[in-house]
Amino acid sequence: MPNGYARISVDGERQYAHRVSYEAFVAPIPDGLVIDHLCRNRGCVNPEHLDAVTQRVNVLRGESPAAARARQVACIHGHQLDATNTYRAANGTRKCRRCRANARERSRRRRQGVLCAAA
Numbered sequence: 001m002p003n004g005y006a007r008i009s010v011d012g013e014r015q016y017a018h019r020v021s022y023e024a025f026v027a028p029i030p031d032g033l034v035i036d037h038l039c040r041n042r043g044c045v046n047p048e049h050l051d052a053v054t055q056r057v058n059v060l061r062g063e064s065p066a067a068a069r070a071r072q073v074a075c076i077h078g079h080q081l082d083a084t085n086t087y088r089a090a091n092g093t094r095k096c097r098r099c100r101a102n103a104r105e106r107s108r109r110r111r112q113g114v115l116c117a118a119a
Contacts, residue, residue, distance in 0.1 A: 004042030021045040022052065034058050075099055 006017035025047035036058045039049040075096035085097050
């Protein structure tokens, strides 16, 4: 299990054990769906711990940095990351409009020579 996923041979063909388990005990895996390990254990084959979901849902349920950012509801300064206060940067990440406006104001003040301890 170099990648953590258990594999077994079925009719001479090596397959991922969690997929075989899901199809044997739950249902066939629909096209376009992947199997998510609800227990976060890649080696687990317990059908109660497996769920057929889209790749996007699988990633967002995970523990990766991308999943953590997607669950984030506020920026580091506490501003809500809602539809009105959020924009997408060129790289696809969510950014806070209020923080951007504050940064632009600080930059404008510096250019004008106005020094301010707090903005």
